[in-house]
Amino acid sequence: xxxxxxxxxxxxxxxxxxxxxxxxxxxxxAGPVREAWLAALRVxxxxxxxxxxxxxxxxxARLLGGLDLPATLAAGRPVAETGLLAETDGGLLVVxxxxxxxxxxxxxxxxxxxxxxxxxxxxxxxxxxxxRLGVILxxxxxxxxxxxxxxxxxRLALHIDLTDVPWRDAVPVDDPSHAxxxxxxxxxxxxxxxxxxxxxxxxxxxxxxxxxxVARLLARLEGRAVPGENDTIRAAxxxxxxxxxxxxTAEPTPEAAVPExxxxxxxxxxxxxxxxxxxxxxxxxxxxxxxxxxxxxxxxLAGLIAAGVRPRQPRAGKAGAAAASPRAGRPLGARAGxxxxxxxxxxxxxxxxxxxxxxxxxxxxxQGIRIRPEDLRVTRFxxxxxxxxxxxxxxSGSAALERLAEAKGAVELLLAEAYTRRDRVAVLAxxxxxxxxxxxxxxxxxxxxxxxxxxxxxxxxxxxAGLDAAAALARSVHRGGGTPVVVVLTDGRANITRAGAAGRxxxxxxxxxxxxxxxxxxxxxxxxxxxxxxxxxxxxxxxxMGARYLPLPYADAGAMRAxxxxxx
Amino acid sequence: MIVNGSTHAVHREPASxxxxxxxxxVIRATxxxxxxxxxxxxxxxxxxxxxxxxxxxxxxxxxxxIAAVDPSVGGVLVFGDRGTGxxxxxxxxxxxxxxxxxxxxxxYACDPARPGDLCHLCRDHAGGLKVHTxxxxxxxLPLGATEDRVVGAxxxxxxxxxxxxxxxxxxxxxxxxxxxxIDEVNLLDDHLVDLLLDVAASGxxxxxxxxxxxxxxxxxxxxxxxxxxxxxxxxxxxxxxxLAVEVTTPTDLPTRIDVxxxxxxxxxxPEAFCAAHAGADAAIRETLTRARAHLPxxxxxxxxxxxxxxxxxxxxxxxLRGELTLMRTARALAALEAADTVGVDHLSRIAxxxxxxxxxxxxxxxxxSTARVTRAVAEVFAP
Numbered sequence: 001x002x003x004x005x006x007x008x009x010x011x012x013x014x015x016x017x018x019x020x021x022x023x024x025x026x027x028x029x030a031g032p033v034r035e036a037w038l039a040a041l042r043v044x045x046x047x048x049x050x051x052x053x054x055x056x057x058x059x060x061a062r063l064l065g066g067l068d069l070p071a072t073l074a075a076g077r078p079v080a081e082t083g084l085l086a087e088t089d090g091g092l093l094v095v096x097x098x099x100x101x102x103x104x105x106x107x108x109x110x111x112x113x114x115x116x117x118x119x120x121x122x123x124x125x126x127x128x129x130x131x132r133l134g135v136i137l138x139x140x141x142x143x144x145x146x147x148x149x150x151x152x153x154x155r156l157a158l159h160i161d162l163t164d165v166p167w168r169d170a171v172p173v174d175d176p177s178h179a180x181x182x183x184x185x186x187x188x189x190x191x192x193x194x195x196x197x198x199x200x201x202x203x204x205x206x207x208x209x210x211x212x213x214v215a216r217l218l219a220r221l222e223g224r225a226v227p228g229e230n231d232t233i234r235a236a237x238x239x240x241x242x243x244x245x246x247x248x249t250a251e252p253t254p255e256a257a258v259p260e261x262x263x264x265x266x267x268x269x270x271x272x273x274x275x276x277x278x279x280x281x282x283x284x285x286x287x288x289x290x291x292x293x294x295x296x297x298x299x300x301l302a303g304l305i306a307a308g309v310r311p312r313q314p315r316a317g318k319a320g321a322a323a324a325s326p327r328a329g330r331p332l333g334a335r336a337g338x339x340x341x342x343x344x345x346x347x348x349x350x351x352x353x354x355x356x357x358x359x360x361x362x363x364x365x366x367q368g369i370r371i372r373p374e375d376l377r378v379t380r381f382x383x384x385x386x387x388x389x390x391x392x393x394x395x396s397g398s399a400a401l402e403r404l405a406e407a408k409g410a411v412e413l414l415l416a417e418a419y420t421r422r423d424r425v426a427v428l429a430x431x432x433x434x435x436x437x438x439x440x441x442x443x444x445x446x447x448x449x450x451x452x453x454x455x456x457x458x459x460x461x462x463x464x465a466g467l468d469a470a471a472a473l474a475r476s477v478h479r480g481g482g483t484p485v486v487v488v489l490t491d492g493r494a495n496i497t498r499a500g501a502a503g504r505x506x507x508x509x510x511x512x513x514x515x516x517x518x519x520x521x522x523x524x525x526x527x528x529x530x531x532x533x534x535x536x537x538x539x540x541x542x543x544x545m546g547a548r549y550l551p552l553p554y555a556d557a558g559a560m561r562a563x564x565x566x567x568x
Numbered sequence: 569m570i571v572n573g574s575t576h577a578v579h580r581e582p583a584s585x586x587x588x589x590x591x592x593x594v595i596r597a598t599x600x601x602x603x604x605x606x607x608x609x610x611x612x613x614x615x616x617x618x619x620x621x622x623x624x625x626x627x628x629x630x631x632x633x634i635a636a637v638d639p640s641v642g643g644v645l646v647f648g649d650r651g652t653g654x655x656x657x658x659x660x661x662x663x664x665x666x667x668x669x670x671x672x673x674x675x676y677a678c679d680p681a682r683p684g685d686l687c688h689l690c691r692d693h694a695g696g697l698k699v700h701t702x703x704x705x706x707x708x709l710p711l712g713a714t715e716d717r718v719v720g721a722x723x724x725x726x727x728x729x730x731x732x733x734x735x736x737x738x739x740x741x742x743x744x745x746x747x748x749x750i751d752e753v754n755l756l757d758d759h760l761v762d763l764l765l766d767v768a769a770s771g772x773x774x775x776x777x778x779x780x781x782x783x784x785x786x787x788x789x790x791x792x793x794x795x796x797x798x799x800x801x802x803x804x805x806x807x808x809x810x811l812a813v814e815v816t817t818p819t820d821l822p823t824r825i826d827v828x829x830x831x832x833x834x835x836x837x838p839e840a841f842c843a844a845h846a847g848a849d850a851a852i853r854e855t856l857t858r859a860r861a862h863l864p865x866x867x868x869x870x871x872x873x874x875x876x877x878x879x880x881x882x883x884x885x886x887x888l889r890g891e892l893t894l895m896r897t898a899r900a901l902a903a904l905e906a907a908d909t910v911g912v913d914h915l916s917r918i919a920x921x922x923x924x925x926x927x928x929x930x931x932x933x934x935x936x937s938t939a940r941v942t943r944a945v946a947e948v949f950a951p
Contacts, residue, residue, distance in 0.1 A: 060712040063712070064712050066714075067724075072728065076728050076729060077725060077728050077729045078724040078725055078728060103755055104711060104755050107711055107751075107752040107755050108711050108712060110752075111710065111711065111751060111752075114655065119708065119710040120710075120712075121709075121710055121712075121713035121714065121717035121718070121738075121739060122712065122713065122714045122717060123714060123716070123717075124716055124717065124721050124722065124723075124724040124736065125717075125724070126717060151795060190825065190828055190829050190832055191825050191829075193828075194821065194824050194825040194828055195821065195825075197824075198821050198824065203817050203819075204817060205652075205817060205818075205824060205827055205828055205831075208824075208828050209828050209831055209832060212828070212832055335715070335759060336715075354728070355722045355724050355727040355728055356722065356727065357728075358727065358728065358730075358731035359727060359731055359732075359733055361731075374777060
């Protein structure tokens with residue numbers, strides 16, 4: 001978690017060199033703490049630098065710029081309108097609700113961050129404006145399934161989490177001067193940061209590169225010519241810490257000759273007095289990793305220790321399958337078309353007709369704008385109507401392992417068709433004491449294979465927990481604008497209660513309650529009875545959740561897919 | 569609106585020939601003597617990262633060079649992790665390409681050596697055509713571009729100010745004989761993708777609108793980059809690319825440090841860094857020029873053709889496109905390496921890039937398409 005002091009430091013860094021650090025991902029709900037942070041940012045940013053907000057509904061015309069229609073018509077020559085991005089040159093662009101950014105908008109921002117220029121090829125104009133800006137992504141996502149697009153987050157050096165900062169702490173801080181009078185030169189800053197990134201499992205090379213920029217910026221802010229050890233360590237904490245995907249091993253680098261003897265958690269050396277440390281690069285590496293580790297959220301650490309897997313898997317673009325729709329949804333620009341088959345976009349129609357006015361004007365005719373059929377523009381809308389099929393797979397001992405193999409097969413077959421069907425697929429497995437999200441909603445075959453290959457089996461049947469998890473995921477899909485379909489593969493023989501205790505009767509009652517809740521959510525469901533001899537238990541659960549019941553004792557992947565396709 | 573090459577297209581000054589200078593962007597000449605407008609004062613971006621300074625990513629670099637040697641291989645698709653230098657390599661290639669001869673003042677940069685491919689302006693031109701040397705265009709298609717800018721449309725200024733009906737060429741015209749680069753190709757609007765496919769297949773762009781009836785040559789090498797995590801590409805578009813390469817972030821520490829160090833040095837002083845690598849870039853340019861000259865004399869022996877056919881048969885690739893690309897890319901590779909003949913060795917080395925995106929999906933095959941091609945190569949070409 002980020003402390004308020006760190007958050008203020010981050011604000012100063014972002015304000016000092018917006019384009020250099022790329023910007024900040026701010027995870028926090030709307031509230032006084034976030035407002036206080038934004039106020040601190042505004043104060044830190046020189047007053048002649050712009051700080052603009054980008055509403056989520058912004059059109060390309062406003063974002064990138066284009067033809068200024070009223071001015072063009074008035075002046076009788078093309079007049080360009082500057083977009084929001086070019087107007088923010090040298091400053092900061094604040095993006096509220098960044099977790100809902102579409103991949104397209106994220107890619108536009110990423111291109112700006114990469115090139116520092118905005119290229120406009122619109123409305124008969126070709127322009128190139130400087131846009132050396134930083135981006136502040138206000139991430140209001142809850143849980144792991146909602147977050148800002150990875151491609152964009154990767155380009156922003158600083159990530160902070162204000163969720164747990166008490167609002168009492170969020171007071172203006174005058175220039176926090178933890179400036180030591182002297183900070184010994186860190187030597188090979190880049191090499192050290194690369195090694196630290198490696199130890200923390202930061203795959204993208206932008207991590208160490210951005211950390212190096214932050215280290216230099218820290219030094220510059222505190223009046224040093226070259227970054228010292230402390231600057232480097234702080235940069236590692238701020239930039240690499242939030243990107244960490246694994247616990248640093250005891251031996252962070254192959255070059256580090258000094259063996260690591262102590263359990264690092266308790267004996268974290270506070271790197272304030274450099275005299276305590278050997279001035280070797282190995283010890284600097286070690287301290288950097290320690291500093292970065294202290295920035296890891298506690299939950300992440302616990303999860304890492306327990307599971308030993310990458311906690312943050314790459315996420316597919318959230319709205320990747322947004323389907324164009326003729327009349328409803330979010331507007332997505334305009335294209336030539338017949339207004340009888342869509343909604344007329346008046347401004348775009350006028351824009352298309354504007355250049356022709358002088359050519360069409362003939363003497364003696366009444367004045368007025370002449371619009372011909374080929375000028376007509378209809379608004380394109382995007383509506384997220386894609387289906388997300390959630391497979392809740394009983395991976396307990398009773399539903400033998402071959403069921404898992406069949407479920408895997410069905411998921412992969414569905415995925416292969418996902419592109420044309422614009423569907424996404426997610427897989428939950430429940431066994432032992434609870435449910436686990438094996439495959440977050442995705443359309444990417446490569447990821448699906450990776451996720452499925454590790455699907456475990458065995459243990460009790462916590463059917464209630466499985467259904468609850470499926471319902472939660474279905475709600476999250478629904479919130480994102482998608483249509484969830486839950487496919488439960490089970491034999492219905494629940495023997496683990498919601499509380500995690502063994503007991504067939506209570507487990508059965510809990511499963512029925514969970515099934516009823518799922519029905520109350522109005523989610524379309526299918527229950528595939530995988531028992532060798534179908535029994536009433538599974539059928540009763542299917543009835544409780546209003547599911548289509550498919551007894552498939554010998555289901556193979558192909559038959560299962562056919563059944564699901566018929567049902568959805 | 570065509571003013572200055574360096575502000576519109578990807579950076580194009582050849583690194584060692586002349587210092588970056590607004591006048592070397594010869595694209596301004598293609599605007600048919602249109603004066604530069606004062607409201608678009610050039611904003612010159614820093615020179616692009618030198619192609620020769622890219623660490624690793626051999627497959628991507630090789631594929632781009634092959635497309636530069638023989639544009640008929642049909643484009644390169646670069647898919648890979650974030651931050652692997654996809655855009656960097658393509659922008660670097662732009663700075664490296666040897667210049668080409670073109671008709672002076674032609675908006676499509678027609679090739680004077682190929683009278684059959686001339687545009688209507690050059691055909692109608694009375695008297696001899698003036699010829700000059702221009703950099704190969706590498707045109708960036710930004711996300712959010714509108715259709716009229718891509719295909720070309722009515723010249724706004726002349727229509728509004730003078731009531732004249734004139735065609736202003738779009739990005740496709742500017743990309744003729746060069747490269748059209750689409751970053752995040754998987755995020756491009758569907759209607760633009762359809763349009764591009766149509767033009768890329770025919771080599772001709774057609775604009776029909778209210779008395780404007782223009783057909784002009786638009787032969788370009790499509791270079792796309794993207795991240796498969798953002799969603800997969802439509803199979804129809806996938807098939808249009810001759811070569812598909814996958815790039816990954818290097819995992820060994822010394823390479824990673826080297827990459828970061830070079831990037832950092834470049835960012836702190838782009839001009840000095842580019843100057844330091846100008847010699848290496850020039851060497852690659854020299855290789856390219858020689859390979860292009862060598863290419864027509866290279867024939868593909870029957871044994872190699874037969875081997876290509878057997879490989880495609882074993883992999884069950886659809887249609888002849890795979891076989892044709894395999895043969896052409898192997899020949900371009902041989903030309904790059906100044907080989908005397910195109911051998912099975914060239915085939916097997918280029919096969920993954922030429923074929924991996926043409927395999928029919930087999931979701932139940934756990935191995936990736938690259939592994940399937942490699943396996944087939946090993947089986948088919950086993951001694």
